[in-house]
Amino acid sequence: MTSYDSLFYVFAAVTIIPAIVTVFHPNILYAALSLFGSFFGVAGIYVLLGADFIAATQVLIYVGGILVLILFAVMLSKNIYGMTFQDEKKKKILPTLFGILLLGFLIKLITTVHWNTTLSEEGPLPTTAALGNLLLTEYLLPFELASVLLLAALIGAIILARSK
Amino acid sequence: MTVELHHYLILSSILFVLGIIGIISRKNSIGILMGIELVMNACGINFVAFSKYIASDFSGQIFALFIFVIAAAEVVVALAIVLRIYQNKATIDIEEVKDLKC
Numbered sequence: 183m184t185s186y187d188s189l190f191y192v193f194a195a196v197t198i199i200p201a202i203v204t205v206f207h208p209n210i211l212y213a214a215l216s217l218f219g220s221f222f223g224v225a226g227i228y229v230l231l232g233a234d235f236i237a238a239t240q241v242l243i244y245v246g247g248i249l250v251l252i253l254f255a256v257m258l259s260k261n262i263y264g265m266t267f268q269d270e271k272k273k274k275i276l277p278t279l280f281g282i283l284l285l286g287f288l289i290k291l292i293t294t295v296h297w298n299t300t301l302s303e304e305g306p307l308p309t310t311a312a313l314g315n316l317l318l319t320e321y322l323l324p325f326e327l328a329s330v331l332l333l334a335a336l337i338g339a340i341i342l343a344r345s346k
Numbered sequence: 347m348t349v350e351l352h353h354y355l356i357l358s359s360i361l362f363v364l365g366i367i368g369i370i371s372r373k374n375s376i377g378i379l380m381g382i383e384l385v386m387n388a389c390g391i392n393f394v395a396f397s398k399y400i401a402s403d404f405s406g407q408i409f410a411l412f413i414f415v416i417a418a419a420e421v422v423v424a425l426a427i428v429l430r431i432y433q434n435k436a437t438i439d440i441e442e443v444k445d446l447k448c
Contacts, residue, residue, distance in 0.1 A: 190349045194357050201361055201384055205368040210377055217380055220361075224387045227357070228410075230349075231394045236410050240390075243414045248383065248421050255376055255425045259432045277371035281363045288359040292352050299351050299399040312404050313411070321408050328415040335419035342426035345433065 190230055197223030206274065214252050221245050235310045354395035362388035375428050375438045379421060386417045 200219035207213045221244040228237035317325050361384055368381025390410045397406020432438050 184348070187349045190353065194353075197357065198360055198364075201364045204380055204384065205364050205371070210374050213377060213380060217383065220384070221387065224361075224391060227354070227391055228394055231354070231391075231398050233394045233397075233407050233410070236390075236394060236407050239411065239414055243418055244383070244387075247418060251421055251425055252376060252380065252383075255428055258429060259376075259438050273373070274367075274371045277367045280370070281367040284366065285359060285363040288363070289356055292355045292359065297351050297400070300402055301399055309404060309407060313407060316404055316408055317411075324412060328412060331419050332415060335422050339422045339426040342423070342430050 186230065190227075193223050193226035193230060195223075196220075197227060211253075211256055214249070214256050217252070218245060218249055221249065232307070233309060235313055351395060351399040354391060354399075358388040358391040358395070361385075361391070373439050373441055375431075375440050375443075376425075378440070379424055379428075383417065383421070386413055389413060 197220055200216040200223070203216040204213045204220060207216065221240065224244075225237045225240040228234075228240055365381045365384030365388060368384060369378050372378050372381065390413050393406040393410045393413070395406075397404065397410075428438055431443055435443060437443070
């Protein structure tokens with residue numbers, strides 16, 4: 183087992199264990215905080231896949247932006263420790279059974295399909311310059327549409343959250 | 347056992363299933379949003395893994411970047427709606443919110 187493999191298992195554990203806490207913890211504040219660890223684990227997985235820019239963006243956008251927004255929303259809707267924030271445990275059994283069935287189906291599917299992998303032998307290259315070139319040539323239209331979408335989301339969020 | 351493509355796919359399907367369980371079992375709407383974030387992360391892992399092992403170019407990484415954009419836009423609008431519902435109804439339990447008109 184090489185160090186790459188052991189790093190993969192470490193990052194997989196860092197991703198999965200906080201995600202389990204996120205899904206099953208009854209207190210929403212702890213669930214949001216453990217999402218932090220899960221996002222960092224996914225960033226580590228991106229590094230292992232040779233996607234350095236994506237990993238940095240994951241940390242910046244998910245951990246620095248989305249998670250802070252979720253924490254703000256949790257804390258702005260007050261009474262964090264009150265009854266409305268506690269989910270009952272009984273309601274989790276049926277979704278968990280459904281999830282385990284779905285997971286079994288997906289794993290069966292993944293392991294039976296023959297993936298025609300072609301892995302280039304050269305080591306990981308820096309990706310930032312190549313991604314920038316692609317974004318401004320081949321993927322220019324989705325790039326511009328993404329900026330329009332972000333502007334629309336910005337204006338929509340301001341209009342929705344503004345108090346009259 | 348060396349790490350191949352299907353290791354990454356199984357990891358991302360575990361993350362996806364956890365997100366689905368979160369979406370259908372939470373009654374708190376912020377909890378549902380966190381489930382959606384887990385699903386989007388699983389999707390990003392899949393894109394980058396396929397980009398490395400099958401396409402051997404950067405197209406999958408570009409789509410992972412667009413997933414970040416979509417996730418940011420989605421969470422901003424959804425949290426604005428959640429806070430609006432909280433202002434009007436003093437709850438964010440989705441079973442209490444039965445009508446669209448706030």
